Amino acid sequence: MEAALATCTLPSPRILKPKPRFRCSLPNPKPISPNSPTFKSPPPSKSNLFTTAVSSSPAVAPTNSPPEPEPGSDSSSEKFDWYANWYPVMPICDLDKKVPHGKRVMGIDVVVWWDRNESQWKVMDDTCPHRLAPLSDGRIDQWGRLQCVYHGWCFNGKGDCKLIPQAPPDGPPVHTFKQACVAVYPSTVQHEILWFWPNSDPKYKNVLETNKPPFIPELEDPSFTKLVANRDIPYGYDVLVENLMDPAHVPYAHYGLMRVGKPKEKVDREGGKPLEITVKRLDNEGFFARQEWGYANFIAPCVYRASTEPLREEDKDSITSEKGPLKNRKLSLIFICIPVSPGRSRLIWTFPRNFGVAIDKIVPRWVFHIGQNKILDSDLHLLHVEERKILERGPENWQKACFIPTKSDALVVTFRRWFNKYSGAQVDWRGKYDPSLLPPTPPREQLFDRYWSHVENCSSCKKAHKYLNAFEVILQIASVALIGVMAVTKQIAMSNVARSVVVVAAVLSFAASKWLSQFIYKTFHYHDYNHALV
Numbered sequence: 001m002e003a004a005l006a007t008c009t010l011p012s013p014r015i016l017k018p019k020p021r022f023r024c025s026l027p028n029p030k031p032i033s034p035n036s037p038t039f040k041s042p043p044p045s046k047s048n049l050f051t052t053a054v055s056s057s058p059a060v061a062p063t064n065s066p067p068e069p070e071p072g073s074d075s076s077s078e079k080f081d082w083y084a085n086w087y088p089v090m091p092i093c094d095l096d097k098k099v100p101h102g103k104r105v106m107g108i109d110v111v112v113w114w115d116r117n118e119s120q121w122k123v124m125d126d127t128c129p130h131r132l133a134p135l136s137d138g139r140i141d142q143w144g145r146l147q148c149v150y151h152g153w154c155f156n157g158k159g160d161c162k163l164i165p166q167a168p169p170d171g172p173p174v175h176t177f178k179q180a181c182v183a184v185y186p187s188t189v190q191h192e193i194l195w196f197w198p199n200s201d202p203k204y205k206n207v208l209e210t211n212k213p214p215f216i217p218e219l220e221d222p223s224f225t226k227l228v229a230n231r232d233i234p235y236g237y238d239v240l241v242e243n244l245m246d247p248a249h250v251p252y253a254h255y256g257l258m259r260v261g262k263p264k265e266k267v268d269r270e271g272g273k274p275l276e277i278t279v280k281r282l283d284n285e286g287f288f289a290r291q292e293w294g295y296a297n298f299i300a301p302c303v304y305r306a307s308t309e310p311l312r313e314e315d316k317d318s319i320t321s322e323k324g325p326l327k328n329r330k331l332s333l334i335f336i337c338i339p340v341s342p343g344r345s346r347l348i349w350t351f352p353r354n355f356g357v358a359i360d361k362i363v364p365r366w367v368f369h370i371g372q373n374k375i376l377d378s379d380l381h382l383l384h385v386e387e388r389k390i391l392e393r394g395p396e397n398w399q400k401a402c403f404i405p406t407k408s409d410a411l412v413v414t415f416r417r418w419f420n421k422y423s424g425a426q427v428d429w430r431g432k433y434d435p436s437l438l439p440p441t442p443p444r445e446q447l448f449d450r451y452w453s454h455v456e457n458c459s460s461c462k463k464a465h466k467y468l469n470a471f472e473v474i475l476q477i478a479s480v481a482l483i484g485v486m487a488v489t490k491q492i493a494m495s496n497v498a499r500s501v502v503v504v505a506a507v508l509s510f511a512a513s514k515w516l517s518q519f520i521y522k523t524f525h526y527h528d529y530n531h532a533l534v
Helices: 002-006 237-244 247-253 357-362 365-378 380-393 395-401 407-423 459-491 496-524
Strands: 087-091 101-105 108-115 120-125 161-163 187-190 193-196 228-233 277-283 286-291 294-299 303-307 332-341 344-350
Touching (some): 087 108, 087 228, 087 344, 101 332, 120 187, 120 193, 237 344, 237 380, 237 407, 277 407, 286 407, 294 407, 395 407, 459 496
Antiparallel strands (some): 087 193, 101 108, 187 193, 228 344, 286 294, 294 303, 303 332, 332 344
């Protein structure tokens, strides 16, 4: 598939010129404690993989204005600082300690590698100071240093250059010069995910002592199972976040892929219904909301959590709970949305729960990713196109361009309000990109590509892909070998039963190899989704 993708002709970049923007009048938010490890709690839902729990109460807002927060909000209009927050890079389980990994976060190209001398993951600028070659294309040498494979310069975990092979041993120690060093970003591992602080200024060296990544208690609870996955997404951060906060689209965009609660009165095949969502608190750190079946939190800029339990005990409310054996079941949907560049984002997700734990220990992780990737694919094209239409109208005009008359869009509207008010309706790329220029739309097979967007970055799927390909080859060889046995034994006496068994085995081996080939392609490379045929 890689060769096929390489030969695809891409259309020239399309410059989208936003229309004049308007200023959105936003209600006063209520402040939230900024560094509290368990701050912000909004409402989730009892739907499956990519939805939050929703209630069946019919509630309709009279206009397309966002739901108003409760009285008592204060007038803080502090702007959000995108470079004063921790960002996730990758789950630790999907990082190989033997090789460096190149990642882009917030438009910053970083190299992630395991420093065995300090027994720590390191996040550094993915640029060799010599000739600006990417260090992520390098290797880790026998002394545990990161080596640039262009000219062999070597660096330790502090970014210091330890070797310039071309420098004469009796000359000046040029490897000690400041210009020979690589910028190192503060980093830490929390919830089995590697996070980094997007500022390499030495004054942030000990930032972890005063500012920590968002803390999600269930991800540290040993009674919960918490398989994690990641995927690169071909649309931007804001579209990704608002889509994950939208439970109303699940019965339609993901029809047949996810279980959803049945409404009391079914108005269509899919089972859409009015949803009751109440936003309780909003400020520049995010917001908290409540639904009949749970809570939801947006912890800016990356974490969206929907759960049966509140993030903070004081946010607990009299939500109707399950009766009987289900009352002790706890489930959370954790989505971590990472800005990569305009039109590009990355999603890390995990669904911790305290029931069905044994299943996750038996079934390999890649099996769960089959259905989860199909869910992501089922609305991928919709969102890719939607992003371009939003940009054409101007991101700050989102609420004016969209007609949003019901409460089912409450979380989406609140996120857009946060995005507009505290960030000017755009990620702060610090001049790295033209915000009116999105990547060109590739051919459909490349847009829906799973191999480079997921498989290559998932240790479980990558291993399964390798072994299943090997098994396919074994089946093909077995089919040919059995036919060869028939040819060799043609002159030898062989019972009809034995001959029939060999023929059947050859046919079955060939058929199995063809089925497996198609399974591998649809699971690990490309699986289209046509809503009209569902």
